[in-house]
Amino acid sequence: MNQQAPARPMPDEPPPFLHSWRRVYIGVLAYLAVVVALFYLFTRAFAP
Amino acid sequence: MRPLDWIVLAGALASMIAYGLYKGRGSNTVDKYLLAGKTMPWYAMALSIMATQASAITFLTTTGQGYADGMRFVQMYFGLPIAMVIVASTAVPIFHRANVYTAYEYLEQRFDSKTRALVSAIFMIQRGLAVGLSLAAPAIVLTAILGWPYRATTVLIAGLVMLYTVTGGVKALTWTDVQQMGVIFCGLLAALVTAVWLLPSHLSFFDAVSLAGAAGKLNAVDLHFDLQNRYNIWSGLIGGTFLALAYFGTDQSQVQRYLSGKSIAQSRLSLLFNALAKIPMQFVILFTGAMVFVFYLYQQPPLLFQPVELQRIAARNEYRPVAENYNRAFEERKLAADGFLAARRASDAALKRESLERYRRAQQEIDQARERGIQLARETSGDRNFSDTNYIFLAFVTRYMPAGIVGLILAVIFAATMSSIAAEFNSLATVSVIDIYRRHIRRQASDRHYLWASRAATAFWGCYAMIFAARYGQNLGTLVEAVNVVGSLFYGGMLGVFVLAFGFPRVRGTAAFTGVLAGEAAIFYASFYTSISFLWYNVLGCCVVVAVGLLLSVRRARIGTV
Numbered sequence: 334m335n336q337q338a339p340a341r342p343m344p345d346e347p348p349p350f351l352h353s354w355r356r357v358y359i360g361v362l363a364y365l366a367v368v369v370a371l372f373y374l375f376t377r378a379f380a381p
Numbered sequence: 382m383r384p385l386d387w388i389v390l391a392g393a394l395a396s397m398i399a400y401g402l403y404k405g406r407g408s409n410t411v412d413k414y415l416l417a418g419k420t421m422p423w424y425a426m427a428l429s430i431m432a433t434q435a436s437a438i439t440f441l442t443t444t445g446q447g448y449a450d451g452m453r454f455v456q457m458y459f460g461l462p463i464a465m466v467i468v469a470s471t472a473v474p475i476f477h478r479a480n481v482y483t484a485y486e487y488l489e490q491r492f493d494s495k496t497r498a499l500v501s502a503i504f505m506i507q508r509g510l511a512v513g514l515s516l517a518a519p520a521i522v523l524t525a526i527l528g529w530p531y532r533a534t535t536v537l538i539a540g541l542v543m544l545y546t547v548t549g550g551v552k553a554l555t556w557t558d559v560q561q562m563g564v565i566f567c568g569l570l571a572a573l574v575t576a577v578w579l580l581p582s583h584l585s586f587f588d589a590v591s592l593a594g595a596a597g598k599l600n601a602v603d604l605h606f607d608l609q610n611r612y613n614i615w616s617g618l619i620g621g622t623f624l625a626l627a628y629f630g631t632d633q634s635q636v637q638r639y640l641s642g643k644s645i646a647q648s649r650l651s652l653l654f655n656a657l658a659k660i661p662m663q664f665v666i667l668f669t670g671a672m673v674f675v676f677y678l679y680q681q682p683p684l685l686f687q688p689v690e691l692q693r694i695a696a697r698n699e700y701r702p703v704a705e706n707y708n709r710a711f712e713e714r715k716l717a718a719d720g721f722l723a724a725r726r727a728s729d730a731a732l733k734r735e736s737l738e739r740y741r742r743a744q745q746e747i748d749q750a751r752e753r754g755i756q757l758a759r760e761t762s763g764d765r766n767f768s769d770t771n772y773i774f775l776a777f778v779t780r781y782m783p784a785g786i787v788g789l790i791l792a793v794i795f796a797a798t799m800s801s802i803a804a805e806f807n808s809l810a811t812v813s814v815i816d817i818y819r820r821h822i823r824r825q826a827s828d829r830h831y832l833w834a835s836r837a838a839t840a841f842w843g844c845y846a847m848i849f850a851a852r853y854g855q856n857l858g859t860l861v862e863a864v865n866v867v868g869s870l871f872y873g874g875m876l877g878v879f880v881l882a883f884g885f886p887r888v889r890g891t892a893a894f895t896g897v898l899a900g901e902a903a904i905f906y907a908s909f910y911t912s913i914s915f916l917w918y919n920v921l922g923c924c925v926v927v928a929v930g931l932l933l934s935v936r937r938a939r940i941g942t943v
Contacts, residue, residue, distance in 0.1 A: 345645060345646075346645065347646070348650070349646075349650075354469075354470065354649065358466045358470060361462050361466055361653055361656050362462065362463065364462065364656075365459070365462040365660075368660055369459060369602065369614070372602045373601075373602040375602075376599060376600055376601045376603075378594070379591060379593070379594025380594065380599075380600075381594065381595045381597055
């Protein structure tokens with residue numbers, strides 16, 4: 334068994350949707366912003 | 382437990398083990414045993430990552446926190462999507478292309494062998510402590526709730542997990558995790574629906590949510606910045622990002638999940654699925670705890686949810702006045718809750734304010750009486766960290782839920798425990814063999830030799846976890862915090878060295894090594910001599926590692942140019 338396997342070339346495949354990883358990442362961060370905003374509204378709506 | 386519950390529980394456990402053994406066939410090389418031959422699709426890795434992170438502690442304590450402390454704990458997960466984006470765009474392609482078994486193997490490619498050895502040792506100390514806690518947590522609760530012997534419970538859980546992890550490696554545990562996440566999703570949904578269904582018939586769902594909100598249980602976002610406050614939006618977004626970065630980017634129990642992916646794209650998708658699903662899942666768990674709170678507004682809860690300690694304090698003279706206060710406060714709170722709902726329906730602002738004040742006062746009285754009960758338990762047991770938070774949800778489940786659902790919820794607790802500790806056994810074995818044994822003890826041997834060494838190491842860590850849990854588990858306080866605090870003592874240093882590796886190509890091995898030592902020293906200092914909340918340790922440790930690493934590199938460059 335090799336002690337140290339050599340680095341291997343791996344192509345950077347595009348994501349199955351939104352055409353680029355950059356767009357997917359922006360989508361995830363936008364989702365986070367929406368979730369936090371919804372949770373804030375939820376907290377305010379039922380605050381004592 | 383009724384016969385149907387036993388059938389559901391036994392059926393779920395048997396199918397998990399059988400599926401794990403079946404799926405783990407053919408793991409006959411080191412590559413297949415430790416990385417599943419890099420054949421895993423994104424959805425299997427995604428559910429495995431989720432299952433690994435969702436330990437039994439998550440379900441037992443998080444529902445308890447929803448009941449006792451409200452939903453503010455959800456903020457701890459706000460940093461997770463940010464961390465997932467960073468890990469997916471940096472660590473995933475780097476680790477895949479480096480063709481490594483462990484994240485720490487990459488550190489030798491990037492720095493030197495001493496940095497790899499130091500970080501591997503830190504991982505084994507930290508994960509070794511956590512695996513004992515992960516096993517002890519459900520064992521303690523199942524012992525108290527079901528009356529099973531504690532040591533037998535730890536041996537049963539760890540033994541079941543070892544059956545399929547020792548033989549089938551990462552492939553067996555990943556596919557078993559998929560099945561276990563299915564059980565967990567079903568159990569969660571059943572718990573929430575049943576908790577709402579068990580509410581008194583005169584309450585609408587909106588009434589129940591209003592009562593939980595009025596008692597301060599729906600505090601999902603707190604904008605107030607406070608370094609000593611564990612859960613607010615800032616500690617969640619900043620501290621939570623660093624914690625998740627360290628966990629998903631440097632902890633081998635997670636890195637190994639996505640290293641088994643078919644491609645970089647599949648590994649990225651598995652992490653991004655978690656970025657989307659984790660916060661709603663935590664929200665549902667906490668909301669279930671809040672609904673259990675509303676249920677207990679009309680059904681008197683026990684003074685303590687830990688039945689053994691409750692019996693012990695009931696024998697003391699001080700118990701009676703505390704229990705009488707508690708009973709009185711419960712009746713007052715029930716009336717106040719109904720008064721609040723009536724005022725809300727009447728849309729009378731002054732009456733609503735007055736009834737809300739009465740309801741909150743009654744809640745404070747209940748909290749004070751319960752606190753006094755917990756104090757009594759602390760005095761009686763001699764455990765000054767005693768808390769019954771971990772028992773709240775299971776006490777509710779076993780007492781009020783219908784036959785079949787109790788078995789399903791217990792299957793969830795077992796599934797969550799098994800998925801977490803399986804990943805821990807596997808990752809600890811991988812680091813022991815790849816980073817220590819193969820690197821420093823037996824450098825040239827056959828693939829078959831290292832395969833058997835990996836199996837033996839998995840069995841060793843399983844036995845170690847059993848012994849640790851049996852020996853120390855029963856003396857621990859609130860376990861979820863114990864696990865998070867232990868993790869935070871080490872994660873900052875580990876994260877810092879990977880930030881240096883990925884982001885600062887000029888930094889060399891000795892600077893990184895010294896940086897890790899300085900970062901760990903800073904974290905331990907903060908832990909022992911300051912009151913900074915543990916979520917900030919990761920930020921502190923990471924920053925110190927990067928600063929020291931950069932300073933030493935600049936100094937070395939200056940000496941080199943003179």
